[in-house]
Amino acid sequence: MPHVMTDRTQATLIGAIAPVVWGTTYAVTTELLPPDRPMTAALLRAAPAGVLLLLLTRQIPPASWWGRLVVLAVLNIGAFFPLLFLGAYRLPGGLAAVVGSAQPLIAAAVLLLAFRQPTPARQLVWAVLAVAGVGLAVFAGPVTVDVLGITAAFAGTASMATGVVLTRRWGLPPGMSGLAVTGxxxxxxxVVITPLVPLLDTGDFELDGPAIAGYAWLAIPGTAIAYAVWFSAGRRLPATSTALLGVLSPVVAALIGWVWLGQALSGFQSAGFALALAAALIGQTTAHRTPGTPRRPKRPGRAPAACPASVPAAP
Known part of the structure; x- marks a missing residue:
């Protein structure tokens, strides 16, 4: 048991890197990138990072895995990135964060509806408290609601939540590393995003110094590194636990707004973000074994990479 807890804690700490880095996305988008170019931001975030990881790993997926890779690519990248940036361009960062913080609840719903796998009640309670905390922080201040932005943010959250669930259930293709699969x-x-650029982007594309810095930050730390550790955690942690880590993003976004952009936080907003952060952290302490899943005898050697959701993936 101590070994399992150590592995889980390590996976949680590694997985937390991703949402902490993603918490910078809103500030980078609004302060550094050209306006009205959400699809360009999505494409320049995905393509360079993916090519870099493929050059580093040089691994080809087995034929039986191409279908799964396409599904994961659409859910985690092809649909999520455009929806994420569409919401980021049209919504205040905090309001987008409220929608994003619902990811663990959506992941729990996908697990139950698609796989008849219930989420522990304690974990659901902490997920609800996380959403409530982010909501308190946002709605305690002035809020501007954009219907298209809200719709995009919710659809993106649902897409990513489903991708987290499938990443956990499918594991890794035989003979491939997590970096290669991410790439x-x-x-x-x-490839999915490319045709959307001329269809949906309306602003002028100005690649000045701040824009280059913004795109580079989003592509390398914000995508190549962050997604590698995120998918690694997603294969080792319960899907709802992984999704609950996403609550760290709005907390970081609020801190950046306070420190960098001079956005003051009221007492209610500070309390809301404190509640969200506490819920995200305490929610990780729930039992990692899904109720009703029989224990399997331990066998020597490394567990197979492509393991079902009920069996912890090998570190």
Whole structure:
């Protein structure tokens, strides 16, 4: 048991890197990138990072896995990135964060409806408290609601939540590393995004110094590194636990707004973000074994990479 807890804690800490880095996305988008170019931002975030990871790993997926890779690429990248940036361009960062913080609840719903796998009640309670905390922080201040932005943010959250669930259930293709799978998802996702650029982007594309810095930050730390550790955690943690880590993004976004952009937080807003952060962290302490899942005898050697959701993936 101590070994399992150590592995889980390590996976949680590694997985937390991703939402902390993603918490910078709203500030980078609004302060550094050209306006009205959400699809360009999505494409330049996915393509360079994916090509870099493929050059580093040089691994080809087995034929039986291409269908799964396409599904994961669409859910995690091809649909999520455009919806994410559409919401980021049209909504205040905090309001987009409220929608995004619902990811663990959506993941729990997908697990139950698609796989008849219930989520522990304690974990659901902490997920609800996380959403409530982010909601308190946002709605305690002035809020501007954009229907298209809200719709995009919710659809993107649902897409990512479903991708988290399937990443956990499918594991890794035989003979492939997590970095290689991440690279293929990013490249395939970029293929999906490419035709959307001329259709949906309306602003002028100005590649000045701040824009180059913003795109580079989103592509390398914000995508190549963050998604590698996110998918690694997603294969080792319960799907709802992984999704619950996403609540760290709005907390980081609020801190950046306070420190960098001079956005003051009221007492209610500070209390809301404190509640969200506490819920995200305490929610990780719930039992990692799904109720009703029989224990399997331990066998020597490394567990197979492509394991079902009920069996912890090998570190």
């Amino acid at each position: 293929w998802q990013l490249v395939l996702g970029a």
